[in-house]
Amino acid sequence: MSLIQSGFIYWFFVVLLMIGMYGAVGKDNLVKKLIGLSIFQTAIILFYVSIGFKNGPATIPILQGGHGEPIKDIAAASYFNPVPHVLMLTAIVVGVATVGVALAVIQRLYAEYGTLEENEILDKIANS
Amino acid sequence: MSDQLIILAIIYPLFVGVVTSLMPCRERLLAIWGMVHLALANLLSLGLLVQTLTEHQVTYHLSGWAPPLGIELRATVFSGLISWLISAVALVGFIGGRDTWKDQVGERLPHFLALFFLLVAAFQGLCLSNDAFNLYVMLEISSLATYGLIAFGGGRAYLATFHYIVMGTIGASFYLIGVGYLYIKTGTLNISDLAQILAGVPWTEAYILALGFLIIGLLLKMAVFPLHLWLPNAYTYAPDATSILVAPLSTKLAVFLMFRVMFDIFGGVIDDNIPSWSLFMVLLASFGILAGTSLSLAQRDLKKIFACLIVAEAGYMLGGLWLHDPRGNVGALFHLVNDAVATLVLFLVVVAVQESVGGRNLGHLSGLFRKSPLTAAALIVVAFNLIGVPPFAGFFSKATLITGAIASGRLEFVVALLLASLGNLVIFFRILERAYFPSEEPFEEKWTRSKRGDVLGALALCIGLFLIVLGLQSNTIMDLFIRPVVPL
């Protein structure tokens, strides 16, 4: 089956994505939603980094022998694709920033309503 | 110098924003500082617009590296127009929101304005960048700045912001998944390169799903029904100075991004390859228009009425983009410009009404005609525009959309558009009736009326009259700016 042929490795990221999506949408507790969101973003980071992997004698994209001796004979097949790593550095930072802002909002929500369950907050809003 | 205009349009607001966070909290100083810099940003964008008209397309290689090695910026005539629109709306929004600073912002003004400028810079970047991943970063900066600006409102804004964070991040992440699927199949992130590759390959599942995820992510950002749940609360409970900037631009830029995905990346031939999607999208858009209008009818808070109208307007543009006929696409893009200006007027009116009559519920509006006739006139003008009365721009955009829909055979879209006009008529009739006739219920008069309401009303009226200009010149504008970028 072609799904298994191309790499069941992609299934990991799909399962993580599903877990993250379920947490972000299905849970009532605000912090659990945030954790689900974080798992969701991490799954995407995993996916991108897996794009850059190369079989065979390939290692991380830092040229060997960088200290001192002049570097020669750089073969593209002996280093991972560096571009997904670069992109994911940005994505990680964006994820951290979003989690930070969401935590600040959650703190204010707790100070305002005294609870972190979304249904209870909605009840308090409806009754106020 | 002129070839640096495109980068300065993005960098200038960014730099000003970063420096603004270091400034002392003096209201007058910051007001003048902001206005001067936004005026200069306007000049830069205007220069860029003129440049795109003369050179037809402006590209810029960042860091000196040619794409796809480096990141590229690209401006077409339409992006030049949107870039100027962003600066102009920011300037007007800044002036309009200034009166609310004392009550709603207070001591945190430098940081608030820093986020304001960063948001403008991110919008410019969204408009001008030609790299798919760079667009994601711009999307996230605009989202983060918006979260901060909206949450600052306090009270119910906190829950609204949290919902916005969850839905907005899921949307941006779907966009990122789409870009990832495209990258793994093509190996490039540059939009022009992607277009070239996609033009020559058969669209297998990965490509179709990439398009699907890009679209769903952008639908979340555009707040199309049923993914609109975050928008009404977020825009209503935000501070007024925020919603004047965010409401006219944020969803419209997501529409522009969808246009770029559909036409710049996938070449505008989606209908030929996957015809069923167009069917579904136009149907969804029609439902969205009706849902947004009905949501609007059920509200009593003026700001929330206008926020729900944004959901309906997103439906117009989504449907227009997915129609087969190029007239539908042209109509959608013209409606983008028209709606940005109209939403600006609507939210200016909200601030003006609050200054004039002290509240923004329908019940507070009584006597608005007497107290601030200019604000009421602005309300009438924008009502005509939204209902679609000639010579306002709203009529021409609706007419183009309807022509395109009939030519494509999508009558449900025509019906939705006409029903929406009727719905808008009812909504604004209710508002204006309340404003005209003094109501019997007494409410506290201990609040004093401020003259600033008149000034804001006058400003809103001027922008509203600009809508007439937009309408009368609609054909010229469409020929100059829109038809060149839409494939026939």
Next chain:
Amino acid sequence: MKRLALVMSILLGLLLLKGTADFPQFGDPNSPASAGHPNSSEDSHVSVRYITEAYGETHVPNLVSAILADYRNFDTMFETTVVFTAGTAIFLILRLPLGVLARRRSKAEMPRTLPPLARDPILEMACRVLFPPIQLFGLYVLTHGHYSPGGGFQAGVILGASFILLAIGFDLRGTLSRLPESVYNPFTALGVAFYIGIGLLCLVLGGNFLDYEALRQVVPLSSQEIRSQGILLVECGVTVTVGSVIFAIYTNLVSRGLHREGL
């Protein structure tokens, strides 16, 4: 709601899996991402060109740093802006002026007397001993980011973490007396401003934005050396912003914006 979420997640998972059927083989060195697509315009693919040419053009063996801070430095500038935006947004949300707090009448924020501080000499000594090496390591990660995994963001986080260690080991108010808000808040902006400033300098000197070649008119180095130094400069800006923002986010979150007591 839970059932809807379950259905949505499963649907999403199935869609994603359907797309993966088409993907290139995992780890294939000739996949389009690693070796280029036959339809694309250039002769040698971007990724291959980065690996083979980046050292010759920038003298930076760490390819990720080279791409991050030279070829795609526009993205990195906006990434730094993301960090700055997050710090400012958290500041805006949490650091409400005390008057506003009183007006909003949230009981959790009412001022109350602080409990007496329990001091643990072993913990304090350990933090004191660890603080300088952590900072030194952070600076090392910054400067050695050319040759080993590292760079601006990582170094910034390590530097920020050193202050967070002080705040946890001692107390928040003591650490804030050493690094007050009036100091670290401007630094968040200064890092980004420095980064943009370098770009503008390149612009003023005649090149494109963030094109380090233009800096050769100011500093007479070879093309590769100026790129290497330009990368370092830009990473310094990133470190300053990220370090201050990490500490700022910590102090604001842990004290709920009051800066009175930490963990």
